[in-house]
Amino acid sequence: MAKFETLEIIHKDPNSSVFHLYLNRPSRRNALSRDFFSEFPKALSFLDQNPNVNVIVLSGSGDYFCSGIDLDTLNSQFEKSRSVDRGRASERLRRDIKHMQDAITAIERCRKPVIASIHGACIGGGVDIVTACDVRYCTKDAFFSVKEVDLGITADLGTLQRLPAIVGYGKAMELALTGRRFSGSQAEQMGLVAQxxxxRQELDDGVSVIAKEIGGKSPLAVIGTKAVLLRSKELNLEQGLDYVATWNSGTLLSEDITEAVSAHLHKRKPTFAKL
Incomplete structure (x- = not known):
């Protein structure tokens, strides 16, 4: 199993295709360090390329899911920028921001579905992460905040681009401008989380059941569904239909359909080949 400084990968059930990826800096409330932004896409790529993995559950170690970007990381960026002239400082800062954005977008690039399991706090960069995930669940007493505006920052790692499509433009604007804290129950009401x-125990148990259910489905159907839904955000209806037709023309001839139909007729669980 791959080893990381800021993350931990755990395969809890050897008979399951569900793997758990933990933000693993509990002493810093899982604040996102510079190392995280280098390690996170590597961890997701490792899991994506592992044929034993069908589903990834993303959680936080300790009491928090994520308290946002580590302030030491922000300070180090500004200190580096002050050491060169303004034009070069701006170019370096833009490059750093793009690097961090790319780490979060790695969730969408990962073919396998990523389920966010959120407890405690999910603040700032934590919201960037979960809005990039495919499905989100939390505890009722979890709390969220699009906090960047209170730090004098325009949120720049994806929340402002992804949150409106999840909760609606008006609600996203209100949350981003106020930076207010809202609960897990409120997150469910506005559609940020599915449930x-x-x-915490009910969350872990519930997400485990859901993840295993998804993990037992055709891997080709699952990754295709994720890919088509993500692409649909940037295509009109006709383009989206054309895209899914092209996608299915390349995958419908697999043995997965035969196995799914046979399992249904014989009232048994299907067994699909690994990707």
Whole structure:
């Protein structure tokens, strides 16, 4: 299993295709360091390329999911920028921001579905992460905040681009401008999460059941569904239909359909080949 400084990969059930990826800086409330932005896409690529992985559950170690970008990371960026002239400082800062954006977008580039399992706080950069995930669940007492505006920053790692499509433009604007804290129950009401569970244990148990259910489906159908839905955000209806037709023309001839139909007729669980 790959080793990282800021992350941990755990395969809890050897008979399951569900793998767990943990933000693993509990002493810093899983604040996102410079190392995280280098390690996160590598961890996702490792899991994506592993044929034993069908589903990834993203969680936080300790009491928080994520408290946002580590302020030491922000300070180091500004200190580096002050050491050169303004034009070069701006170019370097833009490059750093693009590097961090790319790390978050790695969630969408990952073929396998990524499920966010959120407890405690999900602040700033944590919201950037979960809005890039494919499905989100949380505890009712979890809390969220698009906090960047309170730090004098325009949120720049994806929240402002992804949140409106999830909760609506007006709600996203209100949350981003106020930076206010809202609960897991409120997140469920506005559609940010699919479900808010009563406790951490209920969250873990519930997400485990859902992840295993998805993991038992045709891997080709699952990655195709993710790919087509992501692409649909930038295509009109006709283009989207053309894209899915092209996608399916390349995958419908697999043995997965035969196996799915046979399993249904014989009332058994299907068994699909690994990707």
């Amino acid at each position: 808010a569970f009563g406790s």
